[in-house]
Amino acid sequence: MNTPIRTVLIEDVASFAEALRKYIEVSDRGVECTGVFHNAEDALRRLPKNPPDVAVVDINLPGMSGIELVARLKDACPGVLCLILTTYEDGVPIFDALKAGACGYLLKRAPAEEIVSAIIQVHEGGSPMSPQIARRVVRFFHHEPASDELGALSEREHGVLKLLAEGSMYKEIADRLGISIDTVRSHVRKIYEKLHVHSRNGAVLKYLGKNR
Structure with missing residues (x-):
């Protein structure tokens, strides 16, 4: 990887943030920590500048909660990808975070190596989740009503969304459909607009609700 993945940590437990920052520094996996913030307000004030x-x-x-911060960062810094790292395993925070625009959801007890891998996955278009969280998401679909908004998608957008739901990265989708990565990104943006979501997970939630 030529350009390191510039990553910031927004965590109020200083010891945890420092331990993770140090691990990122020595991991040699193409990730660098460019900042640590101990509250949402400070992060929201400074991140739009860099x-x-x-x-x-x-x-x-x-x-301000991390969920509100994610939603506000999506407006202030649309290109920033947000990965939730928390102790909460309850359904409400999970789905509130995903609806706010988070691209992944990991529990803090995950090993540092797994957290770094998740940062890389998010940057590459993935949506990493701890196994416990993934199980809750699956159970959610047994009760989530179908979304009629999917009818607004074109045939190609349906194809892209199906591959997103299967966990494919943008490059894999481009190869499968014989299109460029930029075209994939364009389709994804239109999918988000039509489904009124702000993240891959939000779109996949609606797709799986319809196709459960």
Whole structure:
């Protein structure tokens, strides 16, 4: 990887943030930590001036919550990809975070190596989740009503969304459909607009709800 993935940590537990920052520094996997913030307000004030590639966000922050921060970052810094890293395993925070625009959801007890891998996956178009979280998402689909918004998608957009739901990266989708990565990104943007979502996970939730 030629250009390091610029990553910031938004975490109020200083010892945890410092340990993760140090691990990122020595991991030699093409990820660099360019900042650590201990509250959402400070991050929201400073990040628009120098947006990172990925923001690792805790939910339980003092003052503004991590979920609200994700939603506001999506407006202030549309290109920033947000990865939730938290202790919360309950359904409500999970889906609130995904609806706000988070691209992945990991539990803090995940090994540091797994967290770094998740940062890389998010940057490459993936949506990493801890196994416990993935199980809750699957159970959710047993009750989630179908979304009629999917009818607004074109045949090609349906094809792209299906591959997104299967976990394919943008390059894999481009290869499968014989199109460029830029074209894939264009289709994804239109899918988000038509489904009124802000993230891959939001679109996949609606797709799987319809096709359960």
